[in-house]
Amino acid sequence: xLKIRLYSVIAVAHKDCNIVAEFIINKDDDIFKGHFPxxxxxxxxxxxxxxxxxxxxxxxxxxxxxxxxxMKFLALIDPSVNNTLKLDISYVLTEDDFKINAVMSSQSGPxxxxxxxFIVLKP
Amino acid sequence: xxxxxxxxxxxxxxxxxxxxxxECDEKKAVTSFCIAPDNVMVSDxxxxxxxxxxxxxxxxxxxAAYNTxxxxxxxxxxxxxxxxxxxxxxxxxxDMLTTTVEKxxxxxxxxxxxxxxxxxxxxxxxxxxxxxxxx
Numbered sequence: 001x002l003k004i005r006l007y008s009v010i011a012v013a014h015k016d017c018n019i020v021a022e023f024i025i026n027k028d029d030d031i032f033k034g035h036f037p038x039x040x041x042x043x044x045x046x047x048x049x050x051x052x053x054x055x056x057x058x059x060x061x062x063x064x065x066x067x068x069x070x071m072k073f074l075a076l077i078d079p080s081v082n083n084t085l086k087l088d089i090s091y092v093l094t095e096d097d098f099k100i101n102a103v104m105s106s107q108s109g110p111x112x113x114x115x116x117x118f119i120v121l122k123p
Numbered sequence: 124x125x126x127x128x129x130x131x132x133x134x135x136x137x138x139x140x141x142x143x144x145x146e147c148d149e150k151k152a153v154t155s156f157c158i159a160p161d162n163v164m165v166s167d168x169x170x171x172x173x174x175x176x177x178x179x180x181x182x183x184x185x186x187a188a189y190n191t192x193x194x195x196x197x198x199x200x201x202x203x204x205x206x207x208x209x210x211x212x213x214x215x216x217x218d219m220l221t222t223t224v225e226k227x228x229x230x231x232x233x234x235x236x237x238x239x240x241x242x243x244x245x246x247x248x249x250x251x252x253x254x255x256x257x258x
Contacts, residue, residue, distance in 0.1 A: 030137050031163055033135065034134055036133050037135050041201075048176060049164070052171075069207065070205070071208065073203055
């Protein structure tokens with residue numbers, strides 16, 4: 001899990017298949033020593049995991065990505081400049097999966113857009 | 124083929140998600156990666172979706188760097204877009220991944236690749252990725 005080590009949640013609101021979360025990136029996480037040395041950038045891979053972890057926490061379910069139809073990485077996030085991020089998730093639950101549209105943004109605008117589906121894992 | 128992967132890619136520990144470049148030419152790159160238990164993209168003993176995506180991106184970066192190893196240009200590599208990223212199963216700690224990236228197009232500083240990740244000849248994930256290779 002990246003929660004706690006890489007980010008901490010400030011606020012979450014969950015209503016009518018919409019989750020809105022605000023969180024702070026820990027700029028001192030070791031991940032930034034390697035991505036990249038002297039030039040910290042929040043990895044796209046971590047944005048995807050934050051989306052998954054936030055969804056799991058809000059739904060209280062364990063999920064796994066089935067298919068990301070499209071993910072766009074629109075801006076580089078340097079955590080020493082922009083460390084407060086917002087995530088807007090809207091989802092539709094179907095019988096065997098659920099579809100998600102999500103946008104992560106900083107004060108400067110969107111940095112990550114996601115459209116795809118996850119499966120719910122049996123406990 | 125190339126043991127010192129750190130000389131090729133811009134990522135450094137703890138965010139290195141490939142071990143060795145096994146094969147490489149202008150069209151294709153193949154890497155191997157053994158998932159260490161303390162890898163930052165491991166959660167509940169599984170290598171996560173994001174880890175697989177990064178593994179594909181770093182395979183592409185290693186291939187691009189190998190092909191331009193004689194030039195002075197140090198190329199960056201930012202993922203711009205990922206499409207049709209399908210996951211069939213997540214690998215476990217200590218699994219050995221084999222990742223293949225095929226170059227399917229190039230436009231300005233952008234490379235389009237197809238990536239597949241397998242473990243013991245079982246396909247785990249595949250995706251299409253656009254990577255910015257400018258500076």
